Amino acid sequence: MERLRALLLAAQTSVEVRDAVWRELVIRARRDGPAWVVAAVGVALPGLRHIAGLLAAGWRGDTRDLDAELLVGFVERLKSIDLEPPRVVGRLIDAGVRAARKARDADSDAQLVHTGAAGPIAPIQPWDHPDLVLARAVAAGVIDADEANLIAATRLENATLAQAGARIGITASLASSWRLKAERRLLEAIRGGDLAFVPLRPRRRGGGATQQRVAATQQHVAAIEVRKAAAQQPVAAAGVTQQRRAVGSLLGRGVAADVVLAAQQRAFVGKTSDRAAAGVGAPGIGAAPA
Numbered sequence: 076m077e078r079l080r081a082l083l084l085a086a087q088t089s090v091e092v093r094d095a096v097w098r099e100l101v102i103r104a105r106r107d108g109p110a111w112v113v114a115a116v117g118v119a120l121p122g123l124r125h126i127a128g129l130l131a132a133g134w135r136g137d138t139r140d141l142d143a144e145l146l147v148g149f150v151e152r153l154k155s156i157d158l159e160p161p162r163v164v165g166r167l168i169d170a171g172v173r174a175a176r177k178a179r180d181a182d183s184d185a186q187l188v189h190t191g192a193a194g195p196i197a198p199i200q201p202w203d204h205p206d207l208v209l210a211r212a213v214a215a216g217v218i219d220a221d222e223a224n225l226i227a228a229t230r231l232e233n234a235t236l237a238q239a240g241a242r243i244g245i246t247a248s249l250a251s252s253w254r255l256k257a258e259r260r261l262l263e264a265i266r267g268g269d270l271a272f273v274p275l276r277p278r279r280r281g282g283g284a285t286q287q288r289v290a291a292t293q294q295h296v297a298a299i300e301v302r303k304a305a306a307q308q309p310v311a312a313a314g315v316t317q318q319r320r321a322v323g324s325l326l327g328r329g330v331a332a333d334v335v336l337a338a339q340q341r342a343f344v345g346k347t348s349d350r351a352a353a354g355v356g357a358p359g360i361g362a363a364p365a
Contacts (some may be wrong), residue, residue: 076114076118076164079096079118080117080118080120080121083096086119088164092160094162094163095159095165096208097163097164097167098158098163099323100114100118101115101153101156101158101163101167102113103152105153105154112153114187115147115153116146119125119167119168122164122168122169123145123146123149123171125282125356126145126171126172126175127141127142127145127175127204130145130175130176130179132170133170134179136182139323141175141178141179142175144171144174144175144177144178144179145172145174145175146171147171147174148170148171148172148173148174148175149167149168149170149171149174151170151174152166152167152170152171153167154222156170160235160238161235161237161247162235162236162238164212166233166235169229169233170233171229171251172230176205180204184362196238206227206231206267207229207232208270209226209227209261210223211270212261212264213272214268214273214365215273216267216273217260217261217263217264217269217270218257218260218261220251220343221243221253222256223257224239224242224243225239225243225250225253225254225257226257226258226261228242229254235247235252237250237256242319243350253260266290
């Protein structure tokens, strides 16, 4: 097994040979018992050790817990992994990484208090869910939606690069190149703090569906007001006509069309000369509009 591991790690060994060997290892681990499970873990140990070091960065707890979860995820994936797609060992290690990250995220809210040293305690990484980090990166323009989907499908899910690339119409090699460049930009943005305060909820702008609904509601209310005003006009006209007839009849004559109020415009008090000048006793004094 040590010689086999050295052969698989050699630079001249092709990807096809590595996948063929790992297919045989997975079949034997499923068929021939725990000894071959241990053998598969031993052959994959260099990759598992490298990933374990990356997972332990910034972790304040016991790294042995992360190592255990990494191995559990790897071994569990041995039972169900599809052997047809390429990158067999890579997908096995990815399963272990997801299990370790899940355990780390579950404990990330707990802060360990160190009594031997005074000072502020840094937050435990990661500070946010990976999906939200990718969403912030897209919102900030660090990566685009296709690159975020590639990273999510291949790093956080069980999809291969070929499967993820086929969804957006590119080859596996091109998908690998896209993902590598996108992850480098994402790493620089996280280290630089560019994703710390990126809002995920877009601001409302003109022409949206909400403003269209508001405009439709306002038009509906305006139409109701117009109908109310139109319904009140005949009532108001009838009241004015009735009022004109009632006032004019008090003075003993009809009211002309241009008469506003058929009544005296000055007080019925004062001297006799004032009453005469005011026309008291003269029926049907009509006051035309000013």
